[in-house]
Amino acid sequence: MRKTSNGTPNFLKKSNLQTFGFFLFFSAFVWFLVQLSKxxxxxxxxxxxxxxxxxxxxxxxxxxxxxxxxxxxxxxxxxxxxxxxxxxxxxxxxxxxxxxxxxxxxxxxxxxxxxxxxxxxxxxxxxxxxxxxxxxxKKLKRLKVVPELNLSFAVGYSANEEISLEPDSIDVSGPESIIDTISEVSTFPLNINNINKDIQGKVAIDTTGLGMLSFYQTQVNYTMEVEKFTEGEIQVPVEVRNVPEDVNLSIFPKEVKLFYQVNLKQYEMVRAEDFSVVCEYEDIREGQDYLLAEVRRKPDYVTNIRLSERKIQFIIKR
Incomplete structure (x- = not known):
């Protein structure tokens, strides 16, 4: 066994140092706890x-x-x-x-x-x-809410009126320099497919990029009445307007077939006199032998109107 110069074994010296170190650390720790308790x-x-x-x-x-x-x-x-x-x-x-x-x-x-x-x-x-x-x-301003819609109807169904928002405008406040540059806000896209009945719900306002503004309302209610529609057709006379008094104009055909959609409840209400199909004499260009017809008047409750033909042939008799 190795001994120190004074005859003390090495392991006893190391053990004493470790013990001393432990008690020193323990004493410091206890002192620290005592101090923290004051x-x-x-x-x-x-x-x-x-x-x-x-x-x-x-x-x-x-x-x-x-x-x-x-x-x-x-x-x-x-x-x-x-x-x-x-x-x-x-x-x-x-x-x-x-x-x-x-x-x-x-x-x-x-x-x-x-x-x-x-x-x-x-x-x-x-x-x-x-x-x-x-x-x-902040400056307060009332902004119109514009619906972002992606609606598709089931076959034979449609809506009499556009989707309704409640409220259709909301109050927004913010720095004048920002709020003076906007007049409307949009909703997040609303996607509804195969619609065959009335729809309603809530849709959130798209506030993307408008973090400096305070929105008094962040969503609106939407409603839309859906009806079953059918297609109808009717013969409507063609009118040529602004023909000079000294011009004898003859057109063919004198009537056109008009196709339309209407909900079943109002199908029997549709009459030919509720429509106006018009050509303008002033639209004639040199070498042209036809006029273009367009629908100028229709009932509010009919939609998807189209004519069987738009080109109306004409002859000017001298």
Whole structure:
């Protein structure tokens, strides 16, 4: 066995050093715990987060980022707050307005603050009694809502009227420089296939790229009545307008067949005199021997109108 110069074995020397090191560390640890169990007074900074901003106000970027608190508490608790820095949510609905700023009172909201931070107000003093948040008024504007539709009907079905939105306009507020550049907003695309009955529901407003604006409403209701339709046809006379008095004009055919769609409930209401098929004499060009007919008048309840032929032959008799 190897010995030191004074005759002490090496392993005993190493063991003593390890034991000494352990007790030194243990003593320091106990001392540290004892120190943390004492009461201290320290200033702690809590980061702030703002929620529920007013719709008619734009909060300034340079708003307070934190609030300082003088705490009298055990060292353990103060160390926790120093290390983890719990966030304090400032509810802007709980503020009052004063001279272009929102004022959040610490005293008026002490119960909410104590609950969030888990602090004792008897041992805590905020270095500021209020938190002041600067703002700029937003401009309010009413914008038309435009539906983005992709609707397809089952065979034999259609709608008498366009889809209805409720409301068809919404209030939006924001910086004047932005809100003055827009007059309408769109919904997200609405895709419905094989429609054979009335439809209704909700569709969201597309706010993409409009994050600087506050929307008082982010969705609207839509409804549309769907009817079973049938196709009909009717003979309608052709009228040529603006023919000079000294011109004897003859056309062929004098009547055209007009096809249309109408819901079954109104099929018997359709009459030839409800339609007007017109050609304009002034549209004649040199060398042209026909006029183009178009439907100028129709009942509101018929759709998908088309003519059997649009070219109307003419002869001018001298």
């Amino acid at each position: 009461d201290y007074t320290q200033v702690v900074s809590f980061p702030l987060e703002y929620v529920n901003p007013p719709m008619d106000k734009s909060i300034a970027e340079e708003k307070p980022k934190s609030v300082e608190v003088r705490m009298q508490d055990k060292g353990f608790n103060i160390l926790y707050y120093k290390l983890y820095k719990p966030e304090l949510l400032i509810d802007l609905e709980q503020t009052r307005t004063e001279e272009g700023r929102l004022v959040y009172s610490i005293e008026a909201n002490r119960e909410d603050i104590a609950s969030q931070l888990n602090i004792d107000f008897e041992k805590t003093r905020f270095l500021s009694d209020e938190i002041n948040i600067a703002f700029q008024p």
